[in-house]
Every structure is written in structure tokens, then in C-alpha cells.
Amino acid sequence: MQSINGAFDLATAFAERGIDLRTLGVAYLFMLATVAATGAAFLATRAYLVISPNRFARDYAVCVCAVLLTVLIAMVLENEIQPPQLATLQYAAVPQLLLLLAIHLTLARRHEPWLIALGAASLAGTAAATAVAGVATSLVHPAHWLMLLSFATLLAFLWRKCVTTKRGFVTANSIYVGSKENGDARVAPQKPWLGLPQWVALTGASVALAIVNAWLRGAGLNQIPALEVAAQSALLLTITALISGVPALSYWLARKAWMPELTRFAWLVWIVVSFAFTYGNYLGVSEA
Numbered sequence: 001m002q003s004i005n006g007a008f009d010l011a012t013a014f015a016e017r018g019i020d021l022r023t024l025g026v027a028y029l030f031m032l033a034t035v036a037a038t039g040a041a042f043l044a045t046r047a048y049l050v051i052s053p054n055r056f057a058r059d060y061a062v063c064v065c066a067v068l069l070t071v072l073i074a075m076v077l078e079n080e081i082q083p084p085q086l087a088t089l090q091y092a093a094v095p096q097l098l099l100l101l102a103i104h105l106t107l108a109r110r111h112e113p114w115l116i117a118l119g120a121a122s123l124a125g126t127a128a129a130t131a132v133a134g135v136a137t138s139l140v141h142p143a144h145w146l147m148l149l150s151f152a153t154l155l156a157f158l159w160r161k162c163v164t165t166k167r168g169f170v171t172a173n174s175i176y177v178g179s180k181e182n183g184d185a186r187v188a189p190q191k192p193w194l195g196l197p198q199w200v201a202l203t204g205a206s207v208a209l210a211i212v213n214a215w216l217r218g219a220g221l222n223q224i225p226a227l228e229v230a231a232q233s234a235l236l237l238t239i240t241a242l243i244s245g246v247p248a249l250s251y252w253l254a255r256k257a258w259m260p261e262l263t264r265f266a267w268l269v270w271i272v273v274s275f276a277f278t279y280g281n282y283l284g285v286s287e288a
Helices: 002-016 021-048 055-081 091-109 113-136 142-162 166-171 175-179 196-216 226-255 262-287
Strands: 049-051 163-165
Touching: 021 049, 021 091, 021 113, 049 113, 055 091, 055 113, 055 142, 055 262, 091 113, 113 142, 142 163, 163 166, 196 226, 196 262, 226 262
Parallel strands: none
Antiparallel strands: 049 163
């Protein structure tokens, strides 16, 4: 009897989190559509494009992994903190997100043209299937559209830095220009601090995020106190500087050199911290 009750409780827990036969069936059909779109995009990529396995492909893969991990964390927070009927990110999508994550983790370690093409095709296929579902049904919510915007931005970055059409490759005056492969360019020495343009950009982004957080809590744009915005943006910058400073200092103590790509790391930290602030406000507003 105990085992029967335990099984019933487990089924109830799954149902409360949107994991039922109907949801799984929809997720299965969505995955089939994504696989078909991914296959078509992969074949087209291999037929018409030339891909350069340079360091920008690794940057693309790392950013995609960060976006996917963010979506997975947001999914857990929504389903475990909010009431079941308010969760918009369903656990049924976890297998597909994990598959995308596995592809791009592999891509971050191995920069091979076919693997770059597969990663981009899987991302494009997922974006296309999600966009069609958003237009045809009501299953796609703002969090999904924000994810699609991130995917489109990353694909545009990959296209600009690593992709050339075969026609452009053949007609280019130089093989290096046509393939967007610049070899192993010498990296400028890193500084132990961010430059003025980086701090200006981080400050502006922090102020904008503080305004968005106040707006999420229900305040009108003309009612947002300037001191609150300044305090939140300063807190965000302080946390970003502290988290970035610890590995940078550790790297210097270990190798007597400053950590390479410190600017990129600081921006990744800022994105994670700002996500925590903003998503906390989003969940609070949703519960209210």
C-alpha cells in the first residue's frame, strides 16, 4: 500500500509541474519538428557555406551555453517557486535544451566546421520551430521570445565572424579574407582593470536594469526614485567587480600575469547577476 501511495504522490508531483502525457506529446512533436528543421539547415549550411573554425566559434558556443543554462535555471525557479498555473517554462522542454547544451559544450572544446554547422543548425531549427509555434498557438510566452532574440543575436555574431558563402569564398581576392580566418593574431596584453568605455557601458546597462526592475515592481516611469536607481545600479556594479576580481587576482597570484579576456568575463558575470535581480522581481510580481 505504501508503494502505491508513493507512486500516486510522484505522479501528482509530476502533474503539478506540467509533466503529463499531453505535455510530453506536444514536446515530442515539437522535437520532431525541430529535428527536421535542424536537418534541413545543416544540409543547406554544408552545401552553400564555408565555415572558419576560429576563436569566435568558441565564443559563440560559450554564450549559447550560458543562455541555455540561464533558461534551465529560470525553468526550475518558475516551477518550484511559483504556483503551478503561473509557470510558463515547462519541464517537458528539458531534454531538448540538454541536447542543445551538449552540442555546444562539445563545440566549445572542438572547433570543427561540421560541428559548428551542426550547432548553428540546431539553434536555427529550434528558433524556427518555436517561432512557428508562437504564431500558430499560445504556447510561446515572453521568456521564449527573449530566448529566440538571444539565439538570433548569437547566430548573427557567428555569421559575421565565421561564415562566408561559397560564392564569396571563390570570388574573394584572398583566402583569409574570404573565409574570415585571420590566423592566430597576437593578443594585446591584458590590463588589471576594465577600460573607460567598458565601465561606461556597464554603468549605463546597470542604470537601465535598475529602471526595469522598478518598473517590474509596479512603479510608473515617472514615479521611479533616482536614489533607488542609483543604489541598485551601484550594487550591481559592486557585485560584478567583486566576483570578477576574485578569479583575476587568483590568476595573477598563480601565474604573475593578468587573466586573459577579463572584459568578456566581467560582462558574463554582469549578465548572471542582472538575471538574478531581474528574475527575482519577475517572480515576485507574478506571485502578487
